[in-house]
Amino acid sequence: MIFDDEVLAVILALIVVGSVFGVAELMRPRVTEPFTALGLLNEDLKIGDYPSKVVVGQNITLGIFVHNYMGYPIYYRVIYKVGTNETLPTNSSESPMPPIKYWEGFLDHDQNATFLINIQVYETGRKALIFELWTYDPEGDRWVYTGRWNHLYVDVVEAPIP
Amino acid sequence: MILLRRPVLLVLIAALILSSAVPLLITSGYALQQPYDDELKELYIRVYRLGREGIDVSDIVNDMNRVVELVNAGRLDEADKLIRDIESRVARLETEAGDILFWENFRKYSVVAILISLPIIAYIFLPRLYLEAWYRLRRRWLVKR
Incomplete structure (x- = not known):
């Protein structure tokens, strides 16, 4: 050599x-680009195969996925609302509809959580099941909408009379 | 006069009942009970500060999630016990944070210093090491006259 x-x-x-x-x-x-993520899954915790027609008051089982890549631990809340296509949230503003239920937890940086939820809808018609991701802001001592949301349209029908 | 006022009074009472009923419509899924909510918020602020400084708080965050699960399952004694445990661990981390960060930075910048000096070390020693190896591999060679 x-x-x-x-x-x-x-x-x-x-x-x-x-x-x-x-x-x-x-x-x-x-972390160069901090972000949080929210995903809506079906009852098998997979994407797709969501219910499209439900009966009033029927238990709907869905999966929620939350991911934290903010560079620090987060205290999150997934808020469930029922709305229509006119009351959907945007990247900067939450849905004007009132919260019905919420689920909360903590995630360290680069951690995620997947869990099943049970919800119901009590109004008939074409409804949007809205899920918004909020995080607790420790500096301002308040809950802040992250701009992450998911929605699922369902046709809610009256229960058939036996 | 009293009779005229009665419907107004009834409307007012009905409005009062309705307005107080609105928050009842907002039911919680896994929402925490108020004392736990405040306690965990305070704990979270301390954990958040540690996490932002670069301290590894993943075990504590997992245990805080466990507290949420225990509270929602109604196992409040276990939740209280775990909160006390988390508090003591957070307090310990807060006092040790300076040392942890110092040694973490020391390790990081030591590796950086080694990486920066690698080309200089290679420039000085690589030809010498190569020659050393070259001579060692050929030390049994005989030179023909």
């Missing part, structure tokens, strides 16, 4: 590049 100046230069270049990448990896901020 010939170990001349050129070979040494190539090896040194590789070491320099490797050490630069190593230092950059160590020095970069832990």
Whole structure:
């Protein structure tokens, strides 16, 4: 093997590049784009196969997925509301409908939670089941809407008379 | 006069009953009872500060979730016990946070220093090590005249 100046230069270049990448990896901020995520799952905790027609007062089982990538622990609340296509939330504002139920918990950075929920709808017609993700703001001592929401349209019908 | 006022009074009473009934419509799924809600909020603020500083609080966060589950299951004694345990662990972490962060940073910057010095070390020692290896591999060689 010939170990001349050129070979040494190539090896040194590789070491320099490797050490630069190593230092950059160590020095970069832990989280560059903080986010939270909310997912709506079916009763098997999978995406799809959601109920589309339900009876008034019937138990609807769905799954909720929450993920935290904020760089710090979060205290979250998933709020359930019933609305229509005109009362859906947006990325910046929550639905104007009143909360019916909520589920809460804590998540450390890069942790997620998946759990089953049971809900009911008591109004007939085409309804939107709305789920909003809120987090507790420890600096301001208040609950803040994260801009994450999911909705599921269902046709709510009267119970058939036996 | 009294008779005229009675319907007004009834309407007022009905309005009062209705307005007080509105919050009852907002039922909670896994909402915590008020004392636990406040207690966990206070605990969360302390855990949040530790987490923001870079202290590993994942075990504590998992236990706080466990408290939520216990409270919702009505196992309040266990929840209280776990809260006391979490509080003592958080207090310990708060006092040790400075040391933990110092050693964490020490470890991190030591690795950075080693990585930065690697090219210089390689530049100085690599040719010498190569020559050393070259000579060692050929030490049994005989030079022909």
